[in-house]
Amino acid sequence: MLRRMISAGILVTVGAVASAAAVHAGCPEALKAVGAALTALGSLAGNVFATDLHNALTRRSRSPRDEAVNHDILRAIGRATAMLLESAADDTRALRSMAEAVPAWWVGWATVSADSPPEAAPDDADVREMIAAMARADTAGSGGACEIPGVTLAPEAFWKSALDALAVQASVKPTEDLLKGVAKRLETELPWYLREVLKEDAVAGGKAYPALMLDMMGSILGSVSEIMTGLNALSDDERQRHAEVMRALDALAQNARDQGRTLAARLDPSQYAQLKEQWDKIDAQYDSIVKELKDIGEKVDNVGEKLEDIGEKVDNLVERFDARAGSLGHSHESPPPPVAPIPEPGALAVYEPRDAEKDAVAAAMFRADGSFGVGALVGMAGVGKTYLAELIAWERRDRLPGGMLRLELEPGSDAREDELAAELCARYGVTVSGGMDPALALRARLACPLSMLLIENVDAHEQVAPVSALIKALPGIPALITGRCVTLRNVRGWTVRELEPFDRKQSDSLLDREMGAHASRLSEEDRRRLFDDLGGVPLAIGIAASHIRRIGGSASAFLDDFHRSKAGIAHAPGSDQERNLRAAIEVSVGALKAAVGHDAVAGLARMAFGPAAGMGADLARTVSGLDTDSFRGRCASASELSLLRLRAGDSGIEHVGFHPLVAEVLRDHGDESAALEAMTDWFVQHLPEGGDDQGERWGRIQAELPALERWLGAVPEARLREAGRAGSRYAIFNGPYRWWAPLCERLIASGAAADRSIARWTLGIVQYRAGDLDGALATAQAMRQEDAERGAERHAAFAAGLIADILQLRGDLDEALRIRRDEELPVYERLGDVYSRAVTMGKIADILFSRGDLD
Structure with missing residues (x-):
């Protein structure tokens, strides 16, 4: 709140002063634009939630460059909502369950799934009035009343929609009248509850106030940098007139101090005290910037050089503020999501290409009115x-x-x-x-x-x-x-299109493209037989063409081998056309064996036991068991026969994959146990925590997530212990829970006591972070009991700490406090574990503060 309250005075003044000075001093359009932008920013900054909530609570599209949502503030709104629900609950179990569900649900729902129509969401004027009323209440005191007359953040209809969704999340069915009554209270009382939550956050040293303040200062300093960019663009004859702008910036600094201290004085002294030291430091830095700017006015001859120097200083300050804001768990600009490449x-x-099918499905997916739909291709x-x-x-x-x-x-x-x-x-x-x-x-x-x-x-x-x-x-x-x-x-x-096998014309076109300069080797009779015998299946035709071109044989020789192969799978499941494809694949696999050897093909076949998405080159080479040169050569040969999909980069092969049916056929020529052993070698080498190369190793794993999922579901029994110990820390930090749970459960069921303890710790933490509190609690309780019985008191204390974390999250503060004092702390003190003792003392302090025991 402090950041926006201060900004209400500062930024409006910045914009007005800069714009007026620009006009008066004859500054260029660049500087006028800065002034206009700051004025607009000031109109938004007149409230706490102009961007934070407006973007979250209104349904509208946003570009990735829009200002990010401040999740600290969103969480504060969630806490305020839960407080109001608790106050309304009395003996109503449904509302109490809904209040408990708010923390895990609110931020995601408010950020992603706000379903209120645009006209129902609060506009800037509503929010500005709400904040003005809150400021008046801070000054005059509300005397304990839970309502600020005439002020609301969102209308009753919006809150009714939110409560309906929350009831589903909490698996309860309150009456319609009950929900309407609570929605009305949220409309009228939420601002009061929110103000109380923000006060508590400030007193507790929470993130919302200081993060907002640092965000504001980062914006201010960035704006100064923009102003200086405009000054640097002045022509020589205009520079002599920029003294007015210097005076305007001096007035800005003075106004910032006055407005900030006046508004901050309306808060409780305990709130202001936490920020005063930080504010004074920022104030001093800001004064130094303005002083430098004034010095420029006295030294017009070297204005360009000075502006560059000051620009660097301001950039450094902005970076420092960004870093400090990030250390508080907040950044005023979230990084854009990574782009998922589209292959050519x-x-x-x-x-x-099949233009008719392609265009029909694409038109359904990318509609003419700008909306989007769903298409399906079946065949x-x-x-x-x-x-x-x-x-x-x-x-x-x-x-x-x-x-x-x-x-x-x-x-x-x-x-x-x-x-x-x-x-x-x-x-x-x-x-x-x-x-x-x-x-x-x-x-x-x-x-x-x-x-x-x-x-x-x-x-x-x-x-x-x-x-x-x-x-x-x-x-x-x-x-x-x-x-x-x-x-x-x-x-x-869905718009669905079925893809049929090729007709004769399409088959001939594909043969020409695949055969290239060798297409003349195919007679009209060869083309007819290839089409008829292969049933027009595009992949089968492509494999046949690749085989004839690569091996140098005739179409008749390929078809003879094809019919022998098909006779061997006459009773295989699937359609006749699918058996055609299998037979064509088998012929090319046989040709590959003749060219590179049985062992090399067996190595490539082991790669077919990998994930359907394929694997990166390093993991694929490890699974194949081939050396680097052999791997490259054998992959190239398989690709030329259309048996392998290669993606190459500047340094060579980057990714390999198979068509699903090719992989299915190749598995008959490989050893799955050898493939899983090799995958285990690779992952066990990359998983352990520590070392200068940890970031590089874990980055490689992140690039192989489909393979990680495949491996975790099939780790060889003899290597469970090795895999569980190597991967524990990676699993805790990176998850995902659904993938690691089977390995942990297998190890718990069959491992030694020490291994079971590590597996339970890993599983419990991953369950906790995935939101499965019931599962995490059961896992931690089992770990505490067994480790206590075998005398592993440190591990038992860790388990007790996880139990206390869960209980504290659920509001059972008395039992959580007892566990920390009686089960955790004595163990760490006896073992001399200074770090764990300090962490536990901090958590005890958190519980005492939550209970209001400040002494």
């Missing part, structure tokens, strides 16, 4: 679904600043919709706060910056429902689904 299809595929394996999906994204890459987020379902995947959302969040670095629906976080990432979602390999009927449910939770996002399952045709609201 021409470098990856052998399929002819047998090898018919070109992935290529067409990538082509749709590539042709519209200018409309997708966030790129394309991609999820390839593993064969037989039975993941629920929330698990699919969680996997996408983990893969693309989307933070999911404890208890938050991962689909909400994913929707925010897809919406800003706008990104396309591609889900592939929806091949089973059982996979359609969870994928459909996930898409339904992501409205307004361009999404594309590909798969073999014909049930996709029945999903309402």
Whole structure:
């Protein structure tokens, strides 16, 4: 609140003074624009929440450059909402449950899923009036009344919508009359509760006040830098007139001091005292800047040199303020989400474009009115679904600043919709706060910056429902689904196109493109037989062309081998066309064995046990068991036969992957246990905490998240202990919970006591951070009991601390305090663990403060 209160006076004055001075002194348009911008900024800064809440509570699109939401303030609003719900609860269990659900739910919902219509949200005038009333109440005292007459942050309809969503989150069904009554109270009483929360935050040394203040000073100093940029652009004959601007800046500094101290004096002394020392330091630095500017006015001859020097000083100050704000857990500009690259299809595929199908699906996804929809491509394996999906994204890459987020379902995947959302969040670095629906976080990432979602390999009927449910939770996002399952045709609201095998003309065109200069080797009869015998399946035709070109044989020789191979799989599941594709793949695998040897193919086949998304080159080479040169050569040979997808970079191969059916065939030629052993070697080498190369190692793991998920679900039994110990700290810091839980549970079930303790600690922390408090509590209680029984008192104390953390979060302060005093603290004191003792003492102080025991 202090930052915005001070800014209300400062920035309006900055804008007015700078604009007036610019006009009076004949300054250029650049400086006039600065003044106008500052005046506009001042009109927003006249309230606490003009940007923080307006962006969060109104439904409107935002560019990635818009000012970020201040989550410290949002959390304060959530606490105020919970306080009001508690006060209204009395004996109403539903409201009490809703109040308990607020902390884990509010920020995510307010940031991502505000469903109130724009006209129902508060505008700037409403918020300015609310803050003015709060300031008057601070001056006059409210005498304990819970209402500031005539002031509201949002109308009753908005709060009713929020309460409806909160009731669903808390799994309760309060009556409609009860919710309407609480919504009315939120309309009239929330400003009072919010003011009390902000006061408590300041007294407790919380982040909201100081972070806002540092944010304000960063903005002020940045504005000064802009003004100086304008001054530096003055022509020689204008520089002599810039003394008026110097006087204006001097007036700005004086006004900043007066306004800041006047407004801050309205707060309680205990609040102001916490910020006074910091404010004085900033004030002194600001004075030095103004003094330098005044000195420039007296030394016009070297004004350019001085301006550059001052510009560097201001830049340094801004960096220092940004760093200090960041150390408080707050930054006034959040980094944009990473862009998910869109691959260029021409470098990856052998399929002819299908304009009719492509254009129909693309038009449904990217509508003429600017909205977005869902498309689906259905067809047998090898018919070109992935290529067409990538082509749709590539042709519209200018409309997708966030790129394309991609999820390839593993064969037989039975993941629920929330698990699919969680996997996408983990893969693309989307933070999911404890208890938050991962689909909400994913929707925010897809919406800003706008990104396309591609889900592939929806091949089973059982996979359609969870994928459909996930898409339904992501409205307004361009999404594309590909798969073999014909049930996709029945999903309402999707535009679905089925891809059929090629006709003869398309087959000939593909053969010409793949054969290149060797196309003349194919007679008309060769072309007819290839089309007829391979059933027009694009991938099979591409493999045949690659084989003939690479091996140098004839079409007849390939087809003879093809029919022998197909006879061996006559009873294999799937359609005749799918058996055609399998047979063509087997022929090329046989040719690869003849060219590079059985062992080399076995190494490449081990890579087929990796994730459907493929692997980076270093992990893939480790899994293959080949040396670097052999790996590169064998991959190149497999790629020439259309058996392997390669992505190359400046330093060589960067990524390798297989078509799902190619991978399925290759697995018959490889050893899965050898592949998993090699994956274990790689991950155990990269997972441990510590060392100068930890950041580099963990960064490589982050680039291999699909492989991490695949490995964690299949770690060899003999290496569970090694994997659990190596990965504990990585799991605690990076998660995701759903992936690490199976390994921890296997180790708990079969490991020695010490290993069970580490696994339980890892699992408990990851559960806690994922919002699974019940699971974390049960895990910590089991760890405390077993470690206490075997005399591992330090580990038992750690478990007790986790239990206390959970109890404190749930409001059971007495029991949390008892555990910290009786079970944790004595152990750390007896063991001489100074760090753990200090942390525990700090947590005890937090509990005492929460209970009001300040002595």
